[in-house]
Amino acid sequence: MGKKVTIRDIARLAGVSVTTVSQILNGKGARFSKETQKRVLKLRDQYGYVPDFNARSLILRKSSSMIGVLVPDISSPFFGTFVKGVQQVAQHEKMIPLIFSANRDPELEQSYLSQMISRSIDGLIIASVTMTTATIDRLIGSRDIPYILFDKNYAQRGTRVLTDDYRGGSLAAQYLVDLGHQRLVVLRPQQQSENFTQRMKGFYDTLEKNGIHLDQERDVVIEPLSRPGGYAATDAVLKSDATAVFAGNDDMAIGLLRGLAEHGVKVPQQLSVIGYDDIYMDEYVSPRLTTVRQPILDLGTGAAKLLLSKIHDEHAAEQVRRFPVELVVRDSTAAPRAEKMIKFD
Template identity: 30%
Template sequence: MKVGITEVAARAQVSEATVSRVLNRRQGVSKKTRDVVERAMAELGYERATQGQLVAVVTEFISNPFFAGVAERIESALAPHGLKTILCPAFPGGVQEREFITSLVDKGVAAVVFLSASNTVEGADTETYEMLRARRIPYVGVNGQFADDVPAPVFSTDDELAAELAVDHLYQLGHRTIGMVSGPSGNHPADKRVQGFISAMAKRGIEDAERWVIRQSYTVEGGQASASMLLALGATAIVAASDYMALGVIRGIRRQGRSVPRDVSVIGYDGSMITEFLDPPLTTVRQPAERLALEVGRSILALVGNRHVPNGELLFDPELVIRSTTAPPPSP
């Protein structure tokens, strides 16, 4: 016999309306009552309908521990409320991203999270967002501002503050020839990190900071290629726009016969757990992954429950984690 909400209500000793509110994640149900209903559904083997239970998390960098960690935390925040996350690996703004969303819309997707996806790309096609709005499917962005005509909540680490923290640390150590390796132009987070770097350098009387910025891909190879160029300019310290780029920077420094941090200091960005176990452990600016994911989860639950969430970008402060890849510059 198929189990319905009538049987669940009888087992939990609540009304069918209460069971319905739990199933649809509505307000007005206490945690205690919600737990009783969830337990009754589990005991009876009640199966939630797939329709409207899926949340797509679209991201490019699955191999990057930071993005994998954020996706996992979003899953943990949504799972207790009956929402199932689906990870959609796609190149930001590419055809694959649109095809993922189109397929999932037909399956009954409840919401979409753009985790450093097309929301990071300057001039990205808005067709996917327009389709979601037309279907009344809510979506949010993480670390990447949507275009002005795309109204949606966005939750980002303050990239400009991250650059300020890195430059300040190196400047306090005595470095003056500080370089930066960042992502490609037109990538919103990369652009903001560069803006923050230039501003932080100018604040300290270094006006030609643009020539110390190298734009490359967010990869180990991109960091390695950038390191060679910055070392040729005489940099004694390098700020990388990701931990992966920082790994490439360190490799590039070592391949030129220099050491970190004795000859050149290096700072990463993201703060994934593996950075603590590198040799030497990486100084990095840590993104608040836990708080970002928690806020994304809260907002998704509110949006699928037809509650208001403010549009626009909400910024979260990063944290400088000082380890062993930064030191005073070498003596002349």
């Protein structure tokens, strides 16, 4: 046979029904004769038959054993690690994760979510800045599909995982203040999700408690939440008289480190830089990046475990699982020194 062999081909060659072949191939053929079982298995091996997953699900009236995972940007080290955590749990539970990366496009997010729902998956893990529970429920409709939300929007209802972003921002601010920094610059995106807003609020509030006020025009640089965004912020940072920079995430911080290096600015001797997330790249840039650690892998495994509990128990109560954050001090921060950064006008 030149074309792909189907279960119907095996059934026809064996002289039995499709259901008989399906049950034998799935270890449920004990009620059939040994001769029939051997004939089916021999034909499977002879023609290299591989079961079609969707057809198998329909024949056996079983769920597809798939979970859908929607993230803003799979190329981000943060979401790459998050998905790795989901995959670890899925592999252990013999589930297949379908990963969709929407490139931070709200329309694409809804399109991908609709596609996942149409594939009769068992559950969803959704990380979205813009998608509300009302939108998700509308797309799911009458289908009974459990889902877990990732921490982008604190106002969401339903089961979700999140971290204490307010405390994370506060930890970063207090650490810089304790080092002796009084003049600081913040890098942040134009559009802020709720968790990012909380992160910034924790930072600003803690500075205020220590008698330090940031001017939103002078001390806040707005660029995309990415390495190119951090790199693009370099000129604005160089024009300031700051001794320390708090970048909204590690990607921005790493982009800024490159920009500063190209201008001959020594970190942390002339300028301290602190990020947020603790992505794996922090250990491999120079200087190694001080940051606020989110347990990214644990967030992924936690989301997957919560989803599985909802899949296995449709009456499971809604949960909000919070994960701790912590300061990780490396080489990119130090007390302000007499050696000033050259100020560019």
